[in-house]
Structures are given as C-alpha cells and as structure tokens.
Amino acid sequence: MSDPTSAEADAADDGSEDAGSEPDAPEIDLPSEAFDAVLDALADREPGEPVRFEGFSVARGADEDDEDAPVEDAPGEYVLADGDRPVGLSERELHEALSERAAAVTDWYTFERVVGEFGPRRAFLRWIEDADGDTVATRYAALAEGIERAWGELKITATVTDRGERRYDVRHADDAGVPVDDLDAYDDPLNARDLVTFDEQGRYRPLKTAPSLAGGWVFPDLGPRDLYEAVETIYPATVANWHREREGELDVTHWRETMERQSGIYGVVKTWDRGEGYEHVNWVAEACCDDSQCLKRREWQYDDETDLDVDGGDGAFPCREPCSVVVSAARKWTRLESEQPRTYEFDLTPSEKEQVEDIIDAVADGRTDEIREADTKEGANRYRARFLRAKLFDDEGNLGGVPTESAEE
Template structure:
C-alpha cells in the first residue's frame, strides 16, 4: 500500500479539480516572522517555489537600521524582491498562500519529524506531488485506506487539514446516519467488540465493527484516532520506511517465554519449523490479521508461509499467537492413534467442507435452506444424528479406547 497513490473522493470524475483559493491566516504569517527571527540573517526560509530571508540585498551586507528590518523574497522562476517591509512581505506571501499554509501545517501544526508527520504527508502524497496538485486534490477529498479504515482528507480556505475517519464499509453514508465522535479516545470503545458483540482480542483482526464516524478531525487527532484503533501500526510502518524496524523472530520470542507459556519452548524438536508454519498459516493470514508478518523462524531461517499483504508490518509474534501456540504445543504432545469408522465419499467431503467453513469464518454466510453446502447447519445436524452415538462419539468409536 505504501506505493499506492491517494485517490480523490470521485476518481471517475472527468474534469480536472480546480485549485482552491487559500487565504493567508494571521497565525501562519506570524509563524513565518517568528521563524525568520530565530534565524541568522544569512539563513533562508524555503517554501515550494520561493524562499524568504531577512535583509535588503543579501547576507554579505552589514545590516543595520531599516535594512535589518527588511525582507527579501526569491522566487524560483522570477526576480528577487528586496527591501520588503512587513506589510510588503504579507502581501507577497498572501499571493502564495497555498505554499505558506502548507509549510505552516507541517512545520508548526504537525511538528515533529516522526511517524505522525510521515503518515499525514503520506495521506496526501506530500513528498511526491506539488502543493498546487495536492490542494486541488484535497478540495475534492483525498481518500486513503488503512486496514479497514477509510480516511478522507480535505482542506479549508485557510489551508487547514480536516479528516473524516470511518469504517470502509460505511463509505458514502451521510454523517448524520452514523454515530459521530470527536475525541480520539472514544475509539477505544469502538474497537472492543465486533458486530456481534464478541470481544476482539486482536485489534488488527479484520473484524472492526462499523456504524460510526469521526467527521472533522485535525491532524494530531487523526493520528491519535488511527493509533487508538490500530495501536502502533503507524509507528511500526514509519520505522520500516526508515529501515529501523526491529524484528524479533519466533525462536527469540519463544526463548524468553516463562511460566505457563514456557512450554512453547519445547516445540522445537529438531525437525525443522513445520509446526511454526502451521501457527503462521492459522493466525497470520490476511483473513485473520491485517498486519504483514515480517518475523520468521529465526534470523537465518524463513518460514514457508507467505507473510501477507498488509500495509503495516508485524515485528514479532503477538500475544494471540503465543497463547495459541501454547495450547497447540500441549495438543501436539499427544501420541497419535488410529481410529476407524465408515464414511461415504460425500460424508468425507462434507467433513472437509465443515472444517474449511469454520476455519475461514464462513458458517454465518451459509443459508439454512442451502443443503448443497457441506457446512449447512441442517446437513451437519443430519450427519451428527447418523454418525454420533449417544455418548457423542463419532462412528461410535470412543476417544480413549478400552485397554485390553
């Protein structure tokens, strides 16, 4: 997803979006003056297409008196303007308000050079498109996907960014038909349960419930909302972009387990890593988690299972994986036995269909009237009635056979 270009809200529109008129707000102009005050006379404040500095002619002059209070403007494609008063500078910057407000948003409103700033710039492709192109797109609405979220960025006539965040399934639904929120911390309640009211132990599972919207967030609140819904995803995405993602592989993670989870360390039997492949296939598939698995068996040994296509990386086996592995370690320690019972070819295929449907979470999609489906509820109940004895044993064969 990192190479994906953002789309306008209506990507099928045939017309070229118009660049909106942008006013120069006083706080943006004040920020320019403050920035110049904090610089040496020979330091230049750069914007897209031009730069501004103090001084009438240049840093090589001995500035004093009125000259020290003057400003100069250097357009990239025009003649330098020198000896500008503060009023002159305001007029010149007002003519270039889009570039000034863009600088102000990222330098002063967003601030720090870190994950928040990188994420907000990524939303509108600020490192790949010009201010003019981005403001035109923002006027239409730029849409980005982040997991199951749809983020729409727009711009006001003062260059301020505003963001609409909602479930992707609620795209196009009017705000007044959704539950609207303002505080990023409200997202904590929204991610706790799925649509059926079941607890979500894994916040990056593709089971986020919809029906809500944060319709008017500023840049900082947008970041906090996204990080509340998908904790640490932006931070790890940024670390990966900066080649600073610290990955902890399976072996290292298991070696530091203790207590009830220490049993997982016994699962390495010198027979390769097939069991870890099974864990990754069960838990780390795109259908189960929106992260892209970057951890492997160890630093020198890759797993044989694909890591997925998620936008944000998974840097180590999570608590859900460790907990599941603990249970499977105990189950796999059992000695295999041979059980014999009769199935028709269709019944064998039906058992396979049932396992697939449960594993893929498709049981709710199978209609009660569709008895052609192997995992159909009535067809499964018929199979149970036919094959289970009164003690619930398949084929009448007990799990623990009587010892002779």
C-alpha cells in the first residue's frame, strides 16, 4: 500500500489554477503498461476505493446486487469521478477515458510504478521537475522543452517522450550545449565509476565531491532509476543525505565525536583536542571544507554546543560528518603542530615578502596553472619563483642559507 506521500497523494491536487493560464501539455499516447498498472491497482482495492490522478479519480464499481454500492447512480465496471457527477464505464470505455487524460495517468504511472516507493530516489526525481509544485500540464510542457537542473558539477536535463516516459541527459556542466556526438556517450550508469576516478590532468580524486570532475562524457538517454544510480555513483550518498535533510532526519556527527572514535594511527588526532580551544578545527575546516575544495555544505561543527567560526559553504547537498580526507589531513597536521616553534631570520625585500605570500595563496587556491609564464607581474609566476629560489637558496636548498633544525618525524 502506498504511503500518504505517494504519487497518488501528490497527484490529488485538483489543479485550481485558472485554466486559461495552463500551458498546453504535449500530446501523450497512453502506453498499454500504464493502463494495465491502473487495472492492477484497482484490483487491489475495495469497490469505491479510488486511484487518484491530478483532477480526477477512478474506482471499481460495486456488484449490481450490492446494497452498499458506493456509487449507486453510476453503474458500471469502473467509476470515473471527474467533476460533479461520477460516470460508470466499461473497461473499454475506461481505456478511452484514460487515453484522453494520458498525461495525468502516465505521470501517476511514472512515480507510482516505475520509480516506486517514497524515498530519496523518488524525492530527487520529483524535485528535478518540481513535481510537488507545478501541475502535470505545466510540467509536461516544460519537459517537452527540457528541464535543466544542476547537481554539483553535473547538468541534468529531463525530457518526456510521446508516451509520457521520462528520459534524462547527464553530463558535466562545462559540456552544456555540446552535441552528444562530440562527447563519449554511455548508457550504463556504472560506467560513471571510471569517470570520477581521475581529474582532467589524470590525477586521482580521493574526494568524489571535490570540484575536479573531468568532463567530455555524457549519459544521453537514462531512465529514472538509471539516472539515480548514475548520480549516486558520481556523488555517493549525496541524494540520500539531501533527502534526510529535507525530511528533518539528517544525523550529524560533529568533530569531537568523530575524533573520539579514531583508533590506530589516527588516534593521535585525539591528542590535538585542546578542550575549550578549537581554533585548530577552524583551520582544518577552512583548509578542507571551503566551496573551492568540496561541493558539500558542511553541517558538522566542533560539538553539539560549539559552532565553528568558518562558513560551511553553499553546496546543494549536506556534509554530515568530517570525511576521511579531513581526518587524514588532521592526523598529519596534528603531528606537524606538535613541533616546537623556532625562530628563523631571513632578509627579504618588501616585494619578496609579498611574493612569498602570493605563492602561498596561489598554491592554496590551486591557481598555479592559471598563471601565464610571460606574466611576471604575478608573484607566483614560475620564472619569478625560480629567480627567488636562485637568489635565496643555498646549494643544499636552504632558504637564506639557514638549515632547518631537526624535528621528530
């Protein structure tokens, strides 16, 4: 039995908008499988218990000798309620009536039978076409033109066939408008596993939600279930957590709780917890959880009572706990921060000091590849950096000829 949030309940909206403002939905042919699904749904219900579509409903009629006939003035094998007076219909007449209302029927069939039970998949597919806001006619008119949605670095385009079937084109947002023939086309959503492994430069991507997804590919013709599979393969658990958040059920595990359960080589991170002092966690979040580094929106804080001072980002999908990349980086920083500070003296001109700052900023922001070799105005320009190294490093690679005092590894 469908729950109250099923497509039947969603489609029960009687479309109270002014009829003149409704766009013309495309002509839809009622597929036999959709009609058969309606008959199956009715067979599972008591006489008079309707299957609801947008603007009308259908129920099984009562037996002729049933004194408790639910619709006494509409005798027939089936009863169509569409307006003030119900109408009794035979199976053939029901098929004709549903064919005239094929958009609403195929919409019900898509979400109730093809997509299935209410959950992350169904919520995500309905969100793509604003199925909980617009009427069927409005959505089908938009689907005929193509509805575009962004999900991380993905561009998803939803369309509808003349049989009311949803089809989806999934590609990198940078490839919007590129003909399918100019991209590597795939039809199996599991092919996405290989597409997300390396970035454009062939470097391994340890964080699947990093904004470094390579382009040049397309899934041009996915069905609803395959679309969900492809998106979850490219961005694991993002739809599930997005759905939990929408339902008010997102379970967030904060920094302290996450670190307290670390063991083995990662147990050292627990020694970095300074009680009330959590400035180091702000540094970690600023380094790892900015929009430029991860497409998730950080929802975890220091603990239940203490928020971090660093913004969590603007991503569409939430981050519910420090990820393995954050934990691994924190382990390294824990060891580095355990070193005792030393004082080193170097002679730098004001411009050289600013150049060191520019180099650090460029590396931290991943902009080094964007700085042209001929642009020596940039402090992080490769030739300027090489000049600074030639001037300030000794033969052993020590800055200013000052050796680094040994520290524990």
